[in-house]
Amino acid sequence: MRIETHALSAKAGGRTILTGINLTIEPGAFTGLIGPNGAGKTTLLRLLAGLAEPAAGRVTFDGQTAAQTGRRALARAVAYLPQSGPVHWPLRAEALVMLGRLPHRGPLGGITAADRAAVERALATADAAHLRGRIVGTLSGGERMRVLLARALATEAPVLLADEPVAALDPGHQLACMALLRDTARRGSGVVAVLHDLTLAARFCDRLILLSDGGVLADGPPGQVLTDENLRAAYGIAVHRGAAGGEPFLLPWHALPSPSSDTETIR
Amino acid sequence: MTAAATWESRIPYSALVAGLTLLALALCAVSAAVGYVPFDLGAALSDWLAGRPTLGALVLAELRLPRALLGLLVGFSLGLTGAAMQGWLRNPLAEPGLVGVSSAAALGAVIVFYSGLSAALSLALPLGGMAGAAVAAVLLNLMAARGAGTATLVIGGIAINSLAGSLTALALNLAPNPYAALEIVFWLMGSLADRGTDQLWLVLPPMLAGWALCLSGARALDALTLGEDAARSLGFDLTGLRVRLIAGAALAVGSAVSVTGAVGFVGLVAPHLMRPLAGARPGRLLLLAGLAGACLTLTADIAVRLLPTRPELKLGVVTALIGAPFLIVLIARLRREEA
Numbered sequence: 129m130r131i132e133t134h135a136l137s138a139k140a141g142g143r144t145i146l147t148g149i150n151l152t153i154e155p156g157a158f159t160g161l162i163g164p165n166g167a168g169k170t171t172l173l174r175l176l177a178g179l180a181e182p183a184a185g186r187v188t189f190d191g192q193t194a195a196q197t198g199r200r201a202l203a204r205a206v207a208y209l210p211q212s213g214p215v216h217w218p219l220r221a222e223a224l225v226m227l228g229r230l231p232h233r234g235p236l237g238g239i240t241a242a243d244r245a246a247v248e249r250a251l252a253t254a255d256a257a258h259l260r261g262r263i264v265g266t267l268s269g270g271e272r273m274r275v276l277l278a279r280a281l282a283t284e285a286p287v288l289l290a291d292e293p294v295a296a297l298d299p300g301h302q303l304a305c306m307a308l309l310r311d312t313a314r315r316g317s318g319v320v321a322v323l324h325d326l327t328l329a330a331r332f333c334d335r336l337i338l339l340s341d342g343g344v345l346a347d348g349p350p351g352q353v354l355t356d357e358n359l360r361a362a363y364g365i366a367v368h369r370g371a372a373g374g375e376p377f378l379l380p381w382h383a384l385p386s387p388s389s390d391t392e393t394i395r
Numbered sequence: 396m397t398a399a400a401t402w403e404s405r406i407p408y409s410a411l412v413a414g415l416t417l418l419a420l421a422l423c424a425v426s427a428a429v430g431y432v433p434f435d436l437g438a439a440l441s442d443w444l445a446g447r448p449t450l451g452a453l454v455l456a457e458l459r460l461p462r463a464l465l466g467l468l469v470g471f472s473l474g475l476t477g478a479a480m481q482g483w484l485r486n487p488l489a490e491p492g493l494v495g496v497s498s499a500a501a502l503g504a505v506i507v508f509y510s511g512l513s514a515a516l517s518l519a520l521p522l523g524g525m526a527g528a529a530v531a532a533v534l535l536n537l538m539a540a541r542g543a544g545t546a547t548l549v550i551g552g553i554a555i556n557s558l559a560g561s562l563t564a565l566a567l568n569l570a571p572n573p574y575a576a577l578e579i580v581f582w583l584m585g586s587l588a589d590r591g592t593d594q595l596w597l598v599l600p601p602m603l604a605g606w607a608l609c610l611s612g613a614r615a616l617d618a619l620t621l622g623e624d625a626a627r628s629l630g631f632d633l634t635g636l637r638v639r640l641i642a643g644a645a646l647a648v649g650s651a652v653s654v655t656g657a658v659g660f661v662g663l664v665a666p667h668l669m670r671p672l673a674g675a676r677p678g679r680l681l682l683l684a685g686l687a688g689a690c691l692t693l694t695a696d697i698a699v700r701l702l703p704t705r706p707e708l709k710l711g712v713v714t715a716l717i718g719a720p721f722l723i724v725l726i727a728r729l730r731r732e733e734a
Contacts, residue, residue: 178628203629214621219676224620227618227620230614263675
């Protein structure tokens, strides 16, 4: 599945969030969607999932619009993991992961052997098999995210869209979750994740899309996107760079004075 | 989480459904056997089946059986729609009464009472109730279509609820004579006494349609456990779900209220009793809560006839007497879970 956006614009409450976005999401790559708060990352991800109507332009899934693709076919093709992932009832983890199979089940059809197998694979991949009997509300933040990720993986969709999947995790679980998303992409899925942690984004993603002021400021391999100039323009920060085991890394180091206060200082 | 949330039953779903169905049918039989005149159920049943027009057969066919079956239908409707509303609004305190459908149905029936139409046409009362429920359903749908979130819908439903309640009070206030007001008050308390086959046949089709609409949302309600965006990403049309559930609740509860008056708390209590047995899955809960609602209503209706109080206690009074303390315990438990 290849998702393309054509001159995409989005508005919320009369305010323009995104304008003129042209992107292609390819299978087999782990793409990080980065940018400052309010840059429109979640809006773009929801548009890519077919969950929101663009103000202008369109999103196509293998060349077809969401309406042409059809609700259920789209649900089988694109798995979406919302930010913070609410769970409203005290379900057991296994039953929750089984919800990811809903797009594959007929209106009256029961759970099939294929559904059970997919749930087992998802639980194993997300390292959540031992949590299957637990009630979701009793899980820790890291366990809960693994179960929710397993739910999204259980759909076995060619595209996985995740909104801030590592935001609430401790460093160990962040690393494990990023590796899991990268491995999912290695197995052929197109994975797009909204990320705030630039260090993790630079290390694990094949491609970064940097959003700023409602547009794409940079798009490409992490090394080309995370330049000093781009980071200053988008986030107003300077970074510290280094290398560990031959891998380059960067750390947000200090906030720069904003351009407007800059000019005031010069005057 | 409390212990109640963790004791998920390992009883298979089909066994639960079969067991509750048998229990409901058994309670129907008990309900038909219980009454104020000595009555031989077996003899009456054989007379009725053989077509012998004995007194027993007549009492069974015209009084006892309609009362028992209406208890079953009304209880199932209340339990099912309660579970549907809770799943849809993702709020464990939701029920058709909370979103105003029940009280709007009661208002519709009261208006018919008040206008004297009920004296002219016995079916005017249920039809008025259904019309009231339909008005509430349309209002709820209009609010939701304007993009109201679930919290806003609950508040809007409470507004419909209190508006219908105060209009009912207004009708009582302006009642032409004290006797009419008393009649309305007694009717509002809810009862299955002296209902006949006419009412049974009138409410059966809209109830069945309402049940089908609610049950058709089972999968979507399961998906809504993950929130609206995730449910839509799993391929569910939430606008269609909303229209089906509100219409289903209006059909089922509107017809229930219009025949029995207000029977409170069954819609709230039944889903909570069954939730642990359904593994908290909102879709599975629908049928179980409906069956539990039928059992609760039949039990309460048997109890009002066995209790020695005369005149007989109103069904709605008994369900509220049991339901209100349950609600208080429920709120206390929810607070503990949040703490």
